[in-house]
Amino acid sequence: MAPRVSVIMPNYNKRRYISEAVRSVLSQTLEDFELLVVDDGSTDGSARTAEELASCDHRVEVLRLKRHSGASAARNAGLERAKGKLVSFLDSDDLLARTKLERQVSELGEGDRDQVVYCDWSRVDGNGTALKPFKRDHLKKSGMIFPDLLIYGLPVNASIMARRECFRSVGAYDESIAWGEDHDMLLRLAARYPFRYVDEKLYAYRVYEGNTFSTVPRATRFHFKAVLLERHMNLQWEGLDRVTRRRARRRLLSYYSAAGENGKLLGSGMKSVDGIKFLGRMVINAGKGYGGQAPKVH
DSSP states (O other): OOOSEEEEEEESSOHHHHHHHHHHHHTOSOOOEEEEEEEOSOSSSHHHHHHHHHTTOTTEEEEEOSSOOOHHHHHHHHHHHOOSSEEEEOOTTOEEOTTHHHHHHHHHTTTTSOOEEEEEEEEEOTTSOBOOOOSSOOOOOOBSOHHHHHHHOOSOGGGOEEEHHHHHHHOOOOTTOSSOHHHHHHHHHHHHSOEEEEEEEEEEEEOOTTSHHHHSOHHHHHHHHHHHHHHHHHHTGGGSOHHHHHHHHHHHHHHHHHTTOHHHHHHHGGGSHHHHHHHHHHHHHHHTTSTTOOOOOO
């Protein structure tokens, strides 16, 4: 009999944390699940650790990719293998609260609702100690949230759960994207399905030196932020209201600036009043000693 939920865990060289991540799934109050650990060519023995855990619980399965192919390939392999009607994710260095699956399944009913459920989150350090939350608030909306998601994004994209068919309807994770592939998937989902927010901290994101965020250069992150924003802004342009269009253009220009892609600033920014104002503010800020960094966009 197929499990109710498939939890997909991509892994690459997370030996220090993978046992704790797996156990946070095995301790869920909802027990009708399968955990698919997709190892992306690890060289640190973390795949073997996952296999040892799998030998003690039939709900855990380890898939090994033939070579290191990236997080998108690992998630796609997991989606292809998944048998559950509902799909959730967990990075192999993060943690789930014990009621995470149960609460999100409850919001989705029996899995017949075409919607995406996401939740609040917390931060922990490398030792699992709770960290102070971000001072800046984040998206906590339900409904058709594509315009908000386009501008602000979710802080933890892996906090979602949805029907497996929802993922298949929007296509696989884009394996050509080196960073931000999970945000790309969320935008595709949000363009088609409503989102539902659960106001509980059900996902713990681990912050430590060496995690994915800390190892990707700032300019690279903002480059891909710009690529994704421009892609989805153009795809959904006709359905965006005037305020969202203006905010999206301003945010795109700020990303180009943060990525150091001045050619893109001149190429696209000068074509709009927003772009001219933005560049003018950059010149003023540079004169004040701000180094030409993008002004804060509201």
